[in-house]
Amino acid sequence: MTALLQLEDLNVFYGASQALDGVSLQVAEGQAVALMGRNGMGKTTTISTACRMLPLRKGRVVFAGQDISGWPSYRAARLGIGLVPEGRRCFPNLTVLENLVAAARPGYWDLQQVHRVFPRLHERAGQYAASLSGGEQQMLAIGRALMTNPRLLILDEATEGLAPVIRREIWAAIAQLRTDGLSILLVDKTLSEILPFADACVILDRGRVVWQGRPDGLTAEVQQAHLGV
Amino acid sequence: MDNARREWALNAVLALALFAVPAWAWVANEPFIITLATRVAILAIAAVGLNIALGLGGLVSFGHALYLGIGGYVAGIAAQHAFNGTPVLGLPGTNQMLPIWAIAMLVSGAVAAVVGALSLRTSGIFFIMITLAFAQMGFFFALSWPAYGGEDGLPIFMRNHFPGLNTNRPWDLFVIAYGVLMVALVLFALLRAARFGAALMAIRQNPDRAAAIGISPFGIRLTAFILSGMLTGLAGAMMADLTRFVSPAMMAWTMSGELIVIIILGGVGRLFGPVAGAAILVGFEVFFGGLTEHWKLWLGLVLLAVVLFARGGLVGLVAGRARHG
Numbered sequence: 001m002t003a004l005l006q007l008e009d010l011n012v013f014y015g016a017s018q019a020l021d022g023v024s025l026q027v028a029e030g031q032a033v034a035l036m037g038r039n040g041m042g043k044t045t046t047i048s049t050a051c052r053m054l055p056l057r058k059g060r061v062v063f064a065g066q067d068i069s070g071w072p073s074y075r076a077a078r079l080g081i082g083l084v085p086e087g088r089r090c091f092p093n094l095t096v097l098e099n100l101v102a103a104a105r106p107g108y109w110d111l112q113q114v115h116r117v118f119p120r121l122h123e124r125a126g127q128y129a130a131s132l133s134g135g136e137q138q139m140l141a142i143g144r145a146l147m148t149n150p151r152l153l154i155l156d157e158a159t160e161g162l163a164p165v166i167r168r169e170i171w172a173a174i175a176q177l178r179t180d181g182l183s184i185l186l187v188d189k190t191l192s193e194i195l196p197f198a199d200a201c202v203i204l205d206r207g208r209v210v211w212q213g214r215p216d217g218l219t220a221e222v223q224q225a226h227l228g229v
Numbered sequence: 230m231d232n233a234r235r236e237w238a239l240n241a242v243l244a245l246a247l248f249a250v251p252a253w254a255w256v257a258n259e260p261f262i263i264t265l266a267t268r269v270a271i272l273a274i275a276a277v278g279l280n281i282a283l284g285l286g287g288l289v290s291f292g293h294a295l296y297l298g299i300g301g302y303v304a305g306i307a308a309q310h311a312f313n314g315t316p317v318l319g320l321p322g323t324n325q326m327l328p329i330w331a332i333a334m335l336v337s338g339a340v341a342a343v344v345g346a347l348s349l350r351t352s353g354i355f356f357i358m359i360t361l362a363f364a365q366m367g368f369f370f371a372l373s374w375p376a377y378g379g380e381d382g383l384p385i386f387m388r389n390h391f392p393g394l395n396t397n398r399p400w401d402l403f404v405i406a407y408g409v410l411m412v413a414l415v416l417f418a419l420l421r422a423a424r425f426g427a428a429l430m431a432i433r434q435n436p437d438r439a440a441a442i443g444i445s446p447f448g449i450r451l452t453a454f455i456l457s458g459m460l461t462g463l464a465g466a467m468m469a470d471l472t473r474f475v476s477p478a479m480m481a482w483t484m485s486g487e488l489i490v491i492i493i494l495g496g497v498g499r500l501f502g503p504v505a506g507a508a509i510l511v512g513f514e515v516f517f518g519g520l521t522e523h524w525k526l527w528l529g530l531v532l533l534a535v536v537l538f539a540r541g542g543l544v545g546l547v548a549g550r551a552r553h554g
Contacts, residue, residue: 051441077443085441091434094427102427103442126233148443
C-alpha cells in the first residue's frame, strides 16, 4: 500500500507554546484512519497542518507523492484534501446550493451525486445555510467537501453535538463513502462509532503519537492510559 | 421564496419603467427626460461594475471613479484624434463607439489589475484608502495633462458613432445605453449564479474557510476587481459621449463616493440595486435640485435613513432583508 497522506515529524507552535511535537502518521490509499485523543491533545492541529492551514516549524506534509509543506491551503485542497471542519463552518449567508457550487471542482462528485447521498440538501437548496439544523449543516459541510472531489476526506468531529438519529444517518453516509473507496482521516471521540470501520487508529497525547495500531489492539488498558475511558 | 418573487417583480417594474419613461418622453418630444434616463442607465452600468467588487466580493473600492475617468478619457482622446486626423501612440483615432468601448475596457482592466494586485494585499480601511489613493493619482495626473485639456477638460465635438443608429438623437443614445445596461445585468446575474460568484461570496464571508475548499482568495478577488473596473470603464466611455465632455472631475473622489451611494440606496449585492440607486440619485438631483441648491443635504438624510433603517436599500425594502447585511 502506498501512502496517500504522509505526515512526517510535524512540529507546530502557537506562538511560544508547542502544539505538536514530532507527530508522524500515514493514511494509505483507500484506508480509513481514526485520530483519537482527549481534548487539547493536538488532533485538530494535526489535521489543520495536513490541510496546510498552519505553518510548520519542522517536518513535512506529503500528499499523493508531493511535498506540500510550503503550499497554501487552497492548493492542498485542489490536490485532493477535502476538509469537513469541526463545528461545520458552512458559509451562513450563502444558500445551500451556493455553498456547494462554490466548492465545485470537476470530477465524479457533482450536485447530482451529493444530492443522492444527502437528499435533504436538495430539498433545502434555496435556504441559507444559517437556517439549517445542526445535522443538515453537517451534511452540507460533508457535501461541500465532496464537491471538491477529494482523494482524502478529513472529518473533524463529524457528529459532535447531534441527535442520535442524525448521527446514525451521517455515519451511514460516511461508511458508504468508505466502501466506495474514498480514503478517510477522521477525528472523533466516540469509540463505538469509529471502530467498526477504521483500519487503523492513532492516539495523540500532548502533541505526540503515543499509540498506533489496528482497532482490535485498543485494549481496555490502552484506552484507560490514553483516552481516559 | 415569496421575497424572491417580489424581487423579480420589482426588477421587472424597474426595467420597464426605465424604458417606458423615455419612450413616453420621445413621443411627447421631451428630449431632456430621455437624456436623464440615459444618465440613469449609464450610472447604473458603472454601479453594476462596482457591485461585482463591492456587492459580491465585499471589496469597498473607494476609487472606482478612476475607471470611469479612464473610460471617459479613452473616448475623448480617441475622438479628438479622429477629429484632427492625427495618430495616437502610432494608431489612428476613432469615432466609433464599439472599438472605443473595447479599448476603454482593456485599459481600465489593465489599470484595475495593477491597482487590485497591490491593494488586495490589504483589507478593511487600508483597502479603502489605497484604492482612493490610486484614484487620486489618476485625478491629479489628468489635472496636469495639458495635451488633453488639463483641468479644463476635453470636449468631444462630434458624438462618436454607433452602427445603424444616429447617436445625436437622444432616443437612439438611450437605446444604446439601455441595451448595454441589460447586457451588463445579465452578465452580473450569470456571474453571481456561477461557481465564480459563489466562491467570491464565500471568500467575503470567510477567506480561510474558502481556501480550505480549494478557492484561491487572491485570484478570485483580483479577477472580480478587474471585471468590475472594466465594466465601470465602459460606463465612463459612454458617460463621456453623453455629456460630450471629459474632465478630471470624472475621477474625483466624490464620484467614487457617488457610485457607492448608488449601490447603498439601491441595495448592496442585489441585481437591480444599481438601477434603483441610480434612478433615486438622478431623481433627487433633478427634483430637489430644482427646489433648492442644497439638495445633497436631503440626499444625505435619505442615505442616513437607508443605512439606519433599510440596510438592503430600495430592493431590500421591497424584497426582504439584505442578504449580506
